[in-house]
Amino acid sequence: MAENETNRTQHILDRALDKLVSRKLLAWGTATALLLFADLASSDWVIITTVYIGGQTVIDAVTKLKGFGNR
Numbered sequence: 530m531a532e533n534e535t536n537r538t539q540h541i542l543d544r545a546l547d548k549l550v551s552r553k554l555l556a557w558g559t560a561t562a563l564l565l566f567a568d569l570a571s572s573d574w575v576i577i578t579t580v581y582i583g584g585q586t587v588i589d590a591v592t593k594l595k596g597f598g599n600r
Contacts (some may be wrong), residue, residue, distance in 0.1 A: 556581040 535572040563569040 551581055553585060 557578050560569070560574050564571060564574045
């Protein structure tokens with residue numbers, strides 16, 4: 530029984546990590562496309578990607594501390 534629950538927890542964590550990674554990659558890719566093909570300054574690119582990735586990191590940390598990732 531414990532092995533089944535462990536596998537379920539790993540599956541949930543894998544799905545959550547995949548979702549977070551893809552969101553970060555999408556934000557970075559969008560900012561990069563705007564940098565290359567639109568009028569986005571390189572300093573704005575750095576701000577966009579840093580704020581998103583940093584903000585998502587804070588959200589992940591709070592989620593772990595509150596135990597929401599353990600359900």
